Amino acid sequence: xxxxxxxxxxxxxxxxxxxxxxxxxxxxxxxxxxxxxxxxxxxxxxxxxxxxxxxxxxxxxxxxxxxxxxxxxxxxxxxxxxxxxxxxxxxxxxxxxxxxxxxxxxxxxxxxxxxxxxxxxxxxxxxxxxxxxxxxxxxxxxxxxxxxxxxxxxxxxxxxxxxxxxxxxxxxxxxxxxxxxxxxxxxxxxxxxxxxxxxxxxxxxxxxxxxxxxxxxxxxxxxxxxxxxxxxxxxxxxxxxxxxxxxxxxxxxxxxxxxxxxxxxxxxxxxxxxxxxxxxxxxxxxxxxxxxxxxxxxxxxxxxxxxxxxxxxxxxxxxxxxxxxxxxxxxxxxxxxxxxxxxxxxxxxxxxxxxxxxxxxxxxxxxxxxxxxxxxxxxxxxxxxxxxxxxxxxxxxxxxxxxxxxxxxxxxxxxxxxxxxxxxxxxxxxxxxxxxxxxxxxxxxxxxxxxxxxxxxxxxxxxxxxxxxxxxxxxxxxxxxxxxxxxxxxxxxxxxxxxxxxxxxxxxxxxxxxxxxxxxxxxxxxxxxxxxxxxxxxxxxxxxxxxxxxxxxxxxxxxxxxxxxxxxxx
Ligand code: ASP
Numbered sequence: 001x002x003x004x005x006x007x008x009x010x011x012x013x014x015x016x017x018x019x020x021x022x023x024x025x026x027x028x029x030x031x032x033x034x035x036x037x038x039x040x041x042x043x044x045x046x047x048x049x050x051x052x053x054x055x056x057x058x059x060x061x062x063x064x065x066x067x068x069x070x071x072x073x074x075x076x077x078x079x080x081x082x083x084x085x086x087x088x089x090x091x092x093x094x095x096x097x098x099x100x101x102x103x104x105x106x107x108x109x110x111x112x113x114x115x116x117x118x119x120x121x122x123x124x125x126x127x128x129x130x131x132x133x134x135x136x137x138x139x140x141x142x143x144x145x146x147x148x149x150x151x152x153x154x155x156x157x158x159x160x161x162x163x164x165x166x167x168x169x170x171x172x173x174x175x176x177x178x179x180x181x182x183x184x185x186x187x188x189x190x191x192x193x194x195x196x197x198x199x200x201x202x203x204x205x206x207x208x209x210x211x212x213x214x215x216x217x218x219x220x221x222x223x224x225x226x227x228x229x230x231x232x233x234x235x236x237x238x239x240x241x242x243x244x245x246x247x248x249x250x251x252x253x254x255x256x257x258x259x260x261x262x263x264x265x266x267x268x269x270x271x272x273x274x275x276x277x278x279x280x281x282x283x284x285x286x287x288x289x290x291x292x293x294x295x296x297x298x299x300x301x302x303x304x305x306x307x308x309x310x311x312x313x314x315x316x317x318x319x320x321x322x323x324x325x326x327x328x329x330x331x332x333x334x335x336x337x338x339x340x341x342x343x344x345x346x347x348x349x350x351x352x353x354x355x356x357x358x359x360x361x362x363x364x365x366x367x368x369x370x371x372x373x374x375x376x377x378x379x380x381x382x383x384x385x386x387x388x389x390x391x392x393x394x395x396x397x398x399x400x401x402x403x404x405x406x407x408x409x410x411x412x413x414x415x416x417x418x419x420x421x422x423x424x425x426x427x428x429x430x431x432x433x434x435x436x437x438x439x440x441x442x443x444x445x446x447x448x449x450x451x452x453x454x455x456x457x458x459x460x461x462x463x464x465x466x467x468x469x470x471x472x473x474x475x476x477x478x479x480x481x482x483x484x485x486x487x488x489x490x491x492x493x494x495x496x497x498x499x500x501x502x503x504x505x506x507x508x509x510x511x512x513x514x515x516x517x518x519x520x521x522x523x524x525x526x527x528x529x530x531x532x533x534x535x536x537x538x539x540x541x542x543x544x545x546x547x548x549x550x551x552x553x554x555x556x557x558x559x560x561x562x563x564x565x566x567x568x569x570x
Contacts (some may be wrong), residue, residue: 018335127139204367478510
C-alpha cells in the first residue's frame, strides 16, 4: 500500500477515535470540567451558603472531576423544562502556582488551605447560557475524563512525529539553500528570482484576502449567528482570546521585523530555528561560495550536499511512522473541538472553506495552468503529500521538508529554485491564513454590527498581507496576528473569542492551502527560469528507489569507509 494511502487511513482512524473516544464524545459520560489557563471559575466552599462563593482566575489548566452533581430544573428558550447540572463537587490540590498567584493569601484563606499541596474540596458553580436553538451551553463545558485521558495518552505519539519531522528542518533548509544558491552561479539571476518570488507571494496573498472579503460580503456569515450564541461564545472563550490579543500586542513593529531578518549571530539563528535569518545567511553564504575560487568552494558544497541528502533520507524514514502520528494528531483536534460549537459557527466555517477552495482553484489553478503551463489536476496530485502533512500538523514549517520533496521529486523543479522559493514561502507566504483573516474580520464586524468603510477594508487587505508575512508557520499563528488585523480596522478584538472554538479545525484547511500556494509559486518561478517541469509517474516512483516517495529507504545500505582507514588497510 502506498505511504499516502496509509496516511489517509491514519487520518480517518484519528477522526473516528477523536469523535468516539475523545473528551467531547457523546458516547462517554461527561463527568469532568476542563478549565483553561486564565479562565475565571466560581467556587462555593459551602454549597448552601451563597456568601461562601469565591471567584478565582485559573493560574494553570485544571481538569476537575465531579464527585457529585446537583441538578436543577431550568426552562429553556422553547419553554421546555430541562434538568441541568448547577453545582459539581470537585477536589483539587492547592498548587505552588496557585499559591504564587495568590499574593495576599485571600484565596487560600477563603478555600481554607494553609500550604501548597493541601487538598481543596469545593463546589464548582456551573453557569448556563441558552443558545438560540433553545439548547443550553453549560460553562465550564463538561467533558469525559476517560476521553481526556485517552487523548492525553495519544498526544505524545503526535508530538513525536512532529518533532521527528521538525528535527531535520534547519539542517535541510540551510544546506539545500547554500547548495542551491551556489548551483545557480549567477548573482544577477538570484536577484531576479528573489524579486519575482517576493512580488508573486505578495500578490497571491493580497488576492487571497480580497477573495476572503468578497466571499464574506456575499455569504454574510455574521448574520447567521444568533445574539444568544454570540454571548455564549464570548463567555466561553473570553480569557483564551485575551491571551492571543496580549501576544499580538507584544508583536514587533514592521521595521523591527525587517531588521530581524539579518542575524547578528548566524549560529544562534540556526540553533533557534529562525527561518528568515537562516534563509538570509544561507543566501549570502551561497553567493560568497559562487564568487570564491571553485577549487576552494567545491569541498564545502559537496559537504553540504551530502548533509542535505542524508536529511532527505531521514524524512523518508520518518514518513514510515506518519500514519500513526497523523492519527494521533487528528484524534486530538477532533476530540477537543466540540460539535456544538461547530453548529453555531457552521456558516462561518463553510465561508472560510469556500473562500479557500476558490483561491486554490482559480488563483493557483490559473498560475499553474497559464504561467507554469502544467495541468492543474496533476499538480494537485503532486502536492498531495505535503497537503496531507500540512493538514494534519497545521504547520507549514513542519510540512516544509515534504514540500521541498514534492517540488523536487514530484514536479521535477531544480534545487536552486525550490530550496530558495519554498523555505521563503513557508515563512512569508500564507495565503490561506490571509484569506481566513479577511473572512474572520468581516464576520466579527458583522456580528458586532461594526460598519466598515472601503478604506477600512483596504486596511484589512494591507494588514492581513503584512500579518501573514510576520506569522510563523505553526498551529494557531494566524489567530494571534488576526488581533492586529482587527485593530487596524477598528473591530473589537474580543471578537477573537467568537471564532476560537473552530479555529484549530480551520487551521488545518488554511495550512494545506498555504503549502499549496508555496508550491504553485515555486512551479511558476521554475518555469520563468526556463526549467522544464515534469511529473513523477507512479511507476517511476515505485520502480526507481532513488526518486519519489516510495521505497527510498529500502535501498541497500552502503557502509561508509573512512578514507584514512582504507588507506591504512592497504
Ligand atoms: N498554521 C498555519 C501555518 O502553519 C498558520 C496559521 O494560519 O495559523 O501555515
